[in-house]
Amino acid sequence: MSEPTSEQWHRVLDVDDLPEGRVTTVTVGRRSLAVSHHEGTYGAIDNRCPHQGGPLGEGSIEKGWLRCPWHGYDFHPCTGGAPEGNDDAVSPFEVEQRDDGIWVSVPDDAPRERTVSDVLVETMVNWGVTSVFGMVGHSNLGFADAMRVAEERGDLRFFGIRHEGAASFAASAYGKLTHDVAACFGIAGPGSTNLLTGLYDAKVDRAPVLAISGQVPSKVKGRGAFQDVNHEGAFADVAGFSEAVHSGSNHAELMNVACKTAVVERTVAHLVLPDEVQTEPSDGEAGGPLGRVASRQVSPPEETLAAAVEMIRGAQRPMIIVGDGARDDMAEIGALAERLGTPVATTFKGKGAISDHHELGCGVLGRSGTPIASWFMNESDLLIVFGASFSNHTGIAEYKPIIQVDFDPMALGRFHSVEVPMLGHGAVTARLLTERVGDDHGCADLRDEVAERWAIWRAEKASRRTDDHDEGINAAALFDALGRHVDDDAVICCDVGNNTYSFGRYFEVANQSVLMSGYLGSIGFGFPAAMGSWAAVGGKRQVLSVSGDAGFGQYAMEMTTAVKYGMNVTHVLMNNSELGKISKEQRAASLDVWQTNVHNPSFAAFAELCGAKGIRVDSIDQLDAALAEAFAHNGPALVEVMTDALLM
Numbered sequence: 001m002s003e004p005t006s007e008q009w010h011r012v013l014d015v016d017d018l019p020e021g022r023v024t025t026v027t028v029g030r031r032s033l034a035v036s037h038h039e040g041t042y043g044a045i046d047n048r049c050p051h052q053g054g055p056l057g058e059g060s061i062e063k064g065w066l067r068c069p070w071h072g073y074d075f076h077p078c079t080g081g082a083p084e085g086n087d088d089a090v091s092p093f094e095v096e097q098r099d100d101g102i103w104v105s106v107p108d109d110a111p112r113e114r115t116v117s118d119v120l121v122e123t124m125v126n127w128g129v130t131s132v133f134g135m136v137g138h139s140n141l142g143f144a145d146a147m148r149v150a151e152e153r154g155d156l157r158f159f160g161i162r163h164e165g166a167a168s169f170a171a172s173a174y175g176k177l178t179h180d181v182a183a184c185f186g187i188a189g190p191g192s193t194n195l196l197t198g199l200y201d202a203k204v205d206r207a208p209v210l211a212i213s214g215q216v217p218s219k220v221k222g223r224g225a226f227q228d229v230n231h232e233g234a235f236a237d238v239a240g241f242s243e244a245v246h247s248g249s250n251h252a253e254l255m256n257v258a259c260k261t262a263v264v265e266r267t268v269a270h271l272v273l274p275d276e277v278q279t280e281p282s283d284g285e286a287g288g289p290l291g292r293v294a295s296r297q298v299s300p301p302e303e304t305l306a307a308a309v310e311m312i313r314g315a316q317r318p319m320i321i322v323g324d325g326a327r328d329d330m331a332e333i334g335a336l337a338e339r340l341g342t343p344v345a346t347t348f349k350g351k352g353a354i355s356d357h358h359e360l361g362c363g364v365l366g367r368s369g370t371p372i373a374s375w376f377m378n379e380s381d382l383l384i385v386f387g388a389s390f391s392n393h394t395g396i397a398e399y400k401p402i403i404q405v406d407f408d409p410m411a412l413g414r415f416h417s418v419e420v421p422m423l424g425h426g427a428v429t430a431r432l433l434t435e436r437v438g439d440d441h442g443c444a445d446l447r448d449e450v451a452e453r454w455a456i457w458r459a460e461k462a463s464r465r466t467d468d469h470d471e472g473i474n475a476a477a478l479f480d481a482l483g484r485h486v487d488d489d490a491v492i493c494c495d496v497g498n499n500t501y502s503f504g505r506y507f508e509v510a511n512q513s514v515l516m517s518g519y520l521g522s523i524g525f526g527f528p529a530a531m532g533s534w535a536a537v538g539g540k541r542q543v544l545s546v547s548g549d550a551g552f553g554q555y556a557m558e559m560t561t562a563v564k565y566g567m568n569v570t571h572v573l574m575n576n577s578e579l580g581k582i583s584k585e586q587r588a589a590s591l592d593v594w595q596t597n598v599h600n601p602s603f604a605a606f607a608e609l610c611g612a613k614g615i616r617v618d619s620i621d622q623l624d625a626a627l628a629e630a631f632a633h634n635g636p637a638l639v640e641v642m643t644d645a646l647l648m
Helices: 116-126 141-153 164-178 196-204 251-264 302-313 324-340 371-379 426-437 447-464 475-483 498-506 526-537 549-554 558-564 580-588 603-610 620-632
Strands: 007-013 022-028 031-038 041-046 060-062 065-067 095-098 101-107 131-134 157-160 182-186 209-215 239-244 268-274 318-322 344-346 361-364 382-386 402-406 420-423 491-494 513-515 543-548 569-575 613-617 637-642
Touching: 007 022, 007 031, 022 060, 022 101, 031 065, 031 101, 041 095, 116 141, 116 251, 116 268, 131 164, 131 526, 141 157, 141 182, 141 209, 157 526, 157 558, 164 182, 164 196, 164 209, 164 513, 164 526, 182 526, 196 209, 196 239, 196 268, 209 251, 239 251, 251 268, 302 382, 302 402, 302 420, 302 426, 318 324, 318 371, 324 344, 324 382, 324 426, 344 371, 361 371, 361 447, 371 447, 382 426, 402 426, 447 475, 475 498, 475 569, 475 620, 491 498, 491 526, 498 543, 498 569, 498 580, 526 543, 526 549, 526 558, 526 569, 543 549, 549 569, 558 603, 569 620, 603 613, 603 637, 613 620, 620 637
Parallel strands: 131 157, 131 182, 182 209, 209 268, 239 268, 318 344, 318 382, 344 361, 382 402, 402 420, 491 513, 491 543, 543 569, 569 637, 613 637
Antiparallel strands: 007 101, 022 031, 031 041, 060 065, 095 101
């Protein structure tokens, strides 16, 4: 830091504020001072003990010496001098007692110097990281200050959360929705290890996320210091890139590699920042993505394309299955389906890729799906699969002839061989297939069959909406009502449990974006994901989350975060006071239902205590009014729906 050039007098206390023999802490600008009243004289010294930074203003005056509360080092309360034989004095400041109070002469704050953290923050902003979720703490203060400066410039937004797990889930959802990188941020030790669950969610669902960990000072690292955790080791499995930033590192380049890894590999990247490195001065230039990322819109090889066209032209009842990896390719995939007259189903993660009101849309295939999708798969003679992982939850029939399209070579034939594995971009490949199959293919136009199957299923759903065991509202009725109030382009974040299966089965999508903890299946995802989604699209699209009571309970205090930042998020909470999915699994295994009941507060009242809108729904006839009120509320709202655990 450069030396300040002037000093100013500041009134810090009233005359009667500090009794004789006492010390207190005052703040002037960015300086913290320990002000003492000793033997009738007022004194002010630097508040930081030179030993380990203990707060002298929280100490006590004993036998004429101000004793540090941490380790007992002594200093004169007015001059800052050390006892004879010691040379670790503390800087004093001039003090005057005036009629209107105690005044201290303090040098002006020195201009803030550019630091390593500034280089890192500017680089990640250049890569498009504009939202950061996390918690500021003692081992990440330097990086936090660089983010503060960037936020003042309007370069990014920081969202201070109540639990770091919510931060990583929010960042994961942001990446799933936008394919852009958001960051999560924690201190050394538990603050960073708390990030791991949400980061695993990002890893297995292939969402780009940047994780930043504070770290203990390098001089005590590896010696059992407080909150000393081997973060590189802890994050080695979850992160595609995990490195510590040292004093001599190329700081911008490390952030470049981290951000590129997150973007290109669609995974987690992680940087560890030792405490002292964060505030080191730096004149380094920030990095960025220019010249580092190429287009991925590659075409499949000609011979593979020809083989796929031949298979399609030889099929009578092909079916297209779309996973989340091809969600952004639906214009071209839809054109292929329309040329062939072929039904289109999605995986659960891909729900919303095609509207359930499209003449060829069949809903979700698999455990969370519709009988429409499963019927067409069973009747098909060829499956054309775009961007799906072949999860066992989806249940794509491996005994059917399969054309699989994916831009990741490791995804092709991952669990079993397929007839035609096509390495290519989904939209590019679909467009080429549409051109090559032409209009004289032999595929049957199944539009009428799709309509017929939807009519059968909608009649069944209407019947289920009348089910009533006098134990709460059934899921079919809830999601029917929700469909009347959710915007066609809303973002819907699903949690894990029976609520999620019911959503997949009963809610008919238009053009909504549906996010979930797909392959990790982590309960608690829903509400933090809605926070991340709001950060991505807030004010432009409606944001909704759905969970059970157990799922919301995992991160319930984040409702205060949503209130703090004015997040216009509506949460629908299905309350049956039970881990309903687990109860169902216990019954299916011929076991007694055990330890699946939960004790809940009134979640609607809880939301109100947090400053949000809270509404409780006890009967079907209250649903529409409650949902309308919640969506009309400008800010976070929670609709607590008392549901029947057996009617899911």
